[in-house]
Amino acid sequence: MNISQERKEFAERLQSALRQARQPADSPTALARGFNSHFPGRAITVHAARKWLMAESIPTQDKLRSLAQWLQVPAEWLRFGGLATGGGKEGQAPVDKTLGAMLAAMSREDLKLVEALHALEADERRLVRELIQLFFRTQERALQEAASA
Template sequence: MQSILEREAFSLRLRECLARMGAGSGTGPSWLAREFNRRYPGAPVSLHAARKWLLGEAIPAQDKLRVLSDWLGVTAEWLRYGAGSAYVLREPSPGAGLDYPLMREIAALSDLHREAVRELVSALRRAEEVEKTRCGGKNEVSE
């Protein structure tokens, strides 16, 4: 069982990493849950779970801890226990930049609509390549 001190220390390290990211005052539970769920391939975490992480009432399971540490650029060991080196120079985990909620939405579509999404994405990628070529190698597609 996790002690109160362990949970509070984890919470402090988590909040420190979020502040270092420049997230500032926007790092409330809803923001944390939303940003975490964008990176986590499993079932989304609730606002309540994210709140418990921030307040030191709970420590996430190991799979969630790995996603947090990859996102925050620290080792899972340091984030969980405060031991070892905090920062690690490594390539992001495969899938670290994927938008899992979007992928779940696309997967829920019919075959016909998924094919339409594929065609749309392909057309957008071609348009970006044309724009990149026209701009001398810089990708300056306006949003």
């Protein structure tokens, strides 16, 4: 993937994250104001925010982290999206193409839940997974019973 394609995809993810956070996705001024109110470093200009939205540049790592934190999306997703074209790192499964879209569509509460789940120890995550699977099985049974009644 070339750099212009990377910038274009970053801009699309940024706009999606802005919309999800109920921020204007097409206003460099609103982006600069919102970002600057959350960034502890030197403020960005409206021109810099415009370049992010118009796929002319990608923010530096410190700004990217702050941007992701403000918009409550994973910084890795905001910068790179899913790994659908190249697969995962060695020993890891490739990420599904829809992961980026799914993350962008999640509410803030859902993203916080995913972050909390990720912070749990492996055994605790396994228990949560089993509990969710139990809920799904119970729901499926109820739907089947309602359909056959």
